[in-house]
Amino acid sequence: MTALRYTGVSVGYQGSPVLTGVNLALRAGRRLALVGPNGAGKSTLIRSVVGLAEVLGGTAQVFGRSPERGRELCGYVPQAGDLDADFPVTAGQVVLMGRYRRIGWFRPTRAADRRAARDALDRVGLADHAGRRYGVLSGGQRQRVLLARALAAEPRMLLLDEPFNGVDAVSQEAILAVLRDLTAAGTALMLSTHDLRLAREVADEACLVNGRQWAAGPPSEVLSDATLREAYAP
Amino acid sequence: MSFWDDALHRAVAEVILAGALAGLVGVHVVLRRLSFFTMALTHATFPGVVVAALLGLDLLLGGMVTGVAVVLGVAALSRRTGRNATAATGVLLSAGFALGAGLVALRSGFSRDLSSYLVGSILTVTTRDLLITCGTLLVVGSVLAVCARPLLFTGFDPSGARAAGYAVGAWTLLLLLLIEVVVVTLVPAVGTILAVALIVAPAAAARLWSARLPVVTALAVGLAIASGLAGLYASARWNLAAGASIALAATGTLLVSALLRSAHR
Numbered sequence: 001m002t003a004l005r006y007t008g009v010s011v012g013y014q015g016s017p018v019l020t021g022v023n024l025a026l027r028a029g030r031r032l033a034l035v036g037p038n039g040a041g042k043s044t045l046i047r048s049v050v051g052l053a054e055v056l057g058g059t060a061q062v063f064g065r066s067p068e069r070g071r072e073l074c075g076y077v078p079q080a081g082d083l084d085a086d087f088p089v090t091a092g093q094v095v096l097m098g099r100y101r102r103i104g105w106f107r108p109t110r111a112a113d114r115r116a117a118r119d120a121l122d123r124v125g126l127a128d129h130a131g132r133r134y135g136v137l138s139g140g141q142r143q144r145v146l147l148a149r150a151l152a153a154e155p156r157m158l159l160l161d162e163p164f165n166g167v168d169a170v171s172q173e174a175i176l177a178v179l180r181d182l183t184a185a186g187t188a189l190m191l192s193t194h195d196l197r198l199a200r201e202v203a204d205e206a207c208l209v210n211g212r213q214w215a216a217g218p219p220s221e222v223l224s225d226a227t228l229r230e231a232y233a234p
Numbered sequence: 235m236s237f238w239d240d241a242l243h244r245a246v247a248e249v250i251l252a253g254a255l256a257g258l259v260g261v262h263v264v265l266r267r268l269s270f271f272t273m274a275l276t277h278a279t280f281p282g283v284v285v286a287a288l289l290g291l292d293l294l295l296g297g298m299v300t301g302v303a304v305v306l307g308v309a310a311l312s313r314r315t316g317r318n319a320t321a322a323t324g325v326l327l328s329a330g331f332a333l334g335a336g337l338v339a340l341r342s343g344f345s346r347d348l349s350s351y352l353v354g355s356i357l358t359v360t361t362r363d364l365l366i367t368c369g370t371l372l373v374v375g376s377v378l379a380v381c382a383r384p385l386l387f388t389g390f391d392p393s394g395a396r397a398a399g400y401a402v403g404a405w406t407l408l409l410l411l412l413i414e415v416v417v418v419t420l421v422p423a424v425g426t427i428l429a430v431a432l433i434v435a436p437a438a439a440a441r442l443w444s445a446r447l448p449v450v451t452a453l454a455v456g457l458a459i460a461s462g463l464a465g466l467y468a469s470a471r472w473n474l475a476a477g478a479s480i481a482l483a484a485t486g487t488l489l490v491s492a493l494l495r496s497a498h499r
Contacts, residue, residue, distance in 0.1 A: 046395075050396075051396065052396055071397060076394060076398075077399075078391065078393055083390065087389070088444070088447050089386070090446075093386070094390070095393075097387050097391075097394070100387055100398065103383070105380065105381060105383055106381070106383065135445070153385045153398070
């Protein structure tokens, strides 16, 4: 099953392209790392899959549908630093947000929803942090809470925007372990990172971008010194 | 003679209802950092009230119409100017107030009547005002309760909520309209200009005491009602302007909370 198929796609905001010439196909159970310097368009590409950035040209399909319709099968994990740490919500409440789409606006949460949220928090190693306020957690713990929120939605494709930014070693290892388990169970995975070592370690496919797509394929080829030099100093 | 024929009884009932209303919506205003927007809304409500007075229409309706226009105007300007929504809001704030002041100057004899719409006139609230405040409290309270989940999600993480399929713009617009309804409803108690104090100060004070949303909400409602009653008492005891006393009492809750919290740390 192809989770994502982008053919000649340009993505951007308010009609202005940020990244052009994207040709990608991601199958279930595969891990794709988007690599490139800051401002290369990695986040924009990820955001386009869930309708947060515009697809300005080409053909974009998410599970064979348009991104707007396919996004219900996706779990999106934003950068923890982008969220308001002062907002009075607990880690447990944040994870439960991942179930809102199933619960609806105002129906009471069911035992199954609460269990799914608890299990997701447990998977990222924060089962005993459910009652703690999101803002008092460390950067790594916040990132794990956001990952748990995405897991609680039981997505078929997981999209992570720079999940290792400002994350401590313990959290990084916890996140990596969850990602490996997920893909082993058939979830497609797409993450952006500027950490080349991590990209090589995590991914079985890589895509190098900087304003346009420079290369895509096995990490050993895409992240070679020659290709990187070319893409980073265009 | 019924219980409600006493102006003081009506005033007490009005500050309790208005306090509950201001506290409920104030929490959302503070958490989403909409205080400046709310101030713009209060100022923009003023010319609507003046125009309605000039045309002999219902003053609350006039305030509501201009307030809704400002909500839609700020939403449209924010969409076009992106992060520069603050500048757009500031311009609308000044323009709204200038328009109101200009319209007041057009007709002599209006300024005295209209001052009660600027700073409130709690001791002259009518039974109709009380019923409107009560009805608004029921409606706004119900909407906030029914829509608690989408409002929480879109307030905490707008991008995440949008990725999850929520129409974030529509939910934000709903909240802004609720704020406007509350501002207009608070006019008899504290007037258009002072409404922002009763909405923002108790909620901001409550946030200093707790990081749990239900507790913050309950505290905000309690502090807003207490501010209203304290202001009313001060007004009666020392013959002060009631609207100003209520606004100052609300500000006092924030000041005292900030001092106590900083001393506690």
